[in-house]
Amino acid sequence: MRFLPVFFDLKAGPVVLIGAGELLRAKLRVLAAAGARVRVHAIDGDQDLGLSTEDAARIETAAGDPLTADLSGVIAIVCAGAGDVGVAMSVRAKTLGLPVNVMDDLEHSSFIFPAIVDRGDVMVAVGTGGTSPVVARRVREKIEALLPARIGELAEFIGGFRKSINERIAEFPLRRRFWERVIDGPIGASVLAGRKSEAGVALAAIADPSEFARADKPEGSVALVGAGPGDPDLLTIKALRALQDADIVFHDELVSPDILDRIRRDTTRVAVGRRVGKPGIGQDAINKRMIEAAQAGQRVVRLKGGDPFVFGRGGEEVEALRAAGVAYSIIPGITAGLGGAADFEVPLTYRHEATRITFLTAHKARDAEVVDWSTLTDTRMTVVVYMGMTAAPAIRAGLFAAGRSPETPVGVFARVTRPDAQGAIGTLRDLPELVRRVQGGPAILIIGEVVRHAGSLSRESLKKSSAQIISDLLDAAE
Known part of the structure; x- marks a missing residue:
């Protein structure tokens, strides 16, 4: 390990940033997001740093030669798009004992920027020793996918109770066990679910933290x-x-x-x-x-x-x-209605054509018979029916009786989002036959004008197995 991961206290002093163009602005955004005070030397003279008003209050633009600038109180120097100036600045920084980073130049850098996962009070830094920033970013993406979005809030929540609990539990191992039970149990789950006040009440209600920590039975x-x-x-x-x-x-x-x-x-x-x-x-x-x-x-x-x-x-x-x-x-x-609509490119709403959606379920014919179909005849309404394959004839009869046109577009989409997904599109008149064509469920029915916008049913061929496609090609060649 060449580079030791450390965290700078950005309240200790300003960071000097030297460079030009988008590289300078990108590094400035990172520093500003971390709350740093930054002294910027834009060597190309471009003072348009693209900062928000809030960030700009902590950013100072400096004139003159950065190689002769006063560096009193500075905690670090960063060069991004600085060219030869960056190399010269590295020599000066090392002479003064200041940490320096020259972007994409390990030889002249005494520290490097990791890929960062920022969850408030929880920070994760990923580095590859400067050899492959892209690999570091890929690792960061994996970690971001694993970490709960509110993990920082959980750390902050625990911080608010830590002193009082530590005063009530003298033994360090028992104290650690207490916080493990809190984090891994319902209290931690409540914070991660966004119910921090509920979690606070539950934690405050623990009468004896030591007994809570010693409990053998975990909370389910x-x-x-x-x-x-x-x-x-x-x-x-x-x-x-x-x-x-x-x-x-x-x-x-x-x-x-x-x-x-x-x-x-x-x-x-x-x-x-x-x-x-x-x-x-x-x-x-x-x-x-x-x-x-x-x-x-x-x-x-x-x-x-x-x-x-x-x-x-x-x-x-x-x-x-x-x-x-x-x-x-x-x-x-x-839900399957949304998954099927996306899978077969059926927009459930469409400007000037469909402005309302109704979701309903109909396991059997008697389920369909109790539906008030008269409320579902508006041509600007898309009707999505779950579990409606068995009841398809009754659904068609109910809509016909209510006055819905037999020419209303209908799609039957089976096993949506799966490799064997299959769709059949036609009209309300054809609904039972469409159900037969998809060769088994589960399936959803989409009824309404929006079905006209579905992707081409050449998609059906894409849903076939490779063996079936080869067979079809051989049949066509004969």
Whole structure:
């Protein structure tokens, strides 16, 4: 290791920045974002630094030759786009014992800039010894994807309680255990979910911090996680973290194998969902098992296809968790209606054509029969139907009876965002036949004028397996 990672106290004095052009301005933005006081020598004479009014108050533009400028009180020197002046400034800085960075010049630099992950009170610096800044940036991107957005708020939150807790717990190992339980338990989860006041109340309510730290039984919690429509790359970063942290995952039948593969290998997986015509364990049983696992101290994930709050019974599960006093969080996912619309390029709204959207579900014909279709005949309304394959004839009959035109465009999109996704587009008159053409679900139906804007159905050929494509080409050649 050639360069030791250190952090400058930017309140100790100004930083001198020397250079020109966009390289100078880029480095100035980094320093300004860190709250530094900066003395800028723009050797090309361009004083347009592109700063906000707030940042500009801490920036001083200096005239004259930087090689002879007074450096009293300066804590560091940075050269960006300074050419030969940067090399000469490096010699002067080293003579005075000042840290100096000459951009992209290790020979004349005594320190380098790392790639930075900035989460407020939490800072992560990534370096490659100056050999490959691009690699450092790629590592930074990976770390940014793993770190919760509010990790800095969690550090700040703990800082607010640290003194009082430390005064109540004398032994350092016990004190460390206390903060580990806070960070890894429901209190930390509440801060990361944006409920800082709730977390503060819970922490203040701990009557005996030493006993809390000694407790053998960990505190459990439940995360209701939206898995999206099937493509694992559409999982949110927060969902991925929950899957990696979970002790047990209760998942729906429709959650794709590719998404289940993102669960930590030693995590217990329990399938609790059901498909049309096949029994499941029932919602009450799911609630009971989640609560029992959390009360036993486990970190529980309830993994649901799409979004937990869009026809996913997430609301019922939240009510059960509240009643049982179990800590929980909600991590939304991309619902199938939005995933299918994006997959097949159907804009659910379109200026002057579609200004409203209705989402509804229809498992069976009797579900469709109880829908008031008269409220869904506005031609400027897009109707998205979940689980409507079996009920397709009843849906068509209901819309016909309400007065919707048989020529209304309709799309049936099955297994959306997955490699075997398939779509069929036609009119409301053809709806049952369109359902047959997609060769099995799950599927969503999109009804309305916006379907005319869908991507070309040559997309269907792109959804075929490579073997089927080769077979089609051979057939065409005969």
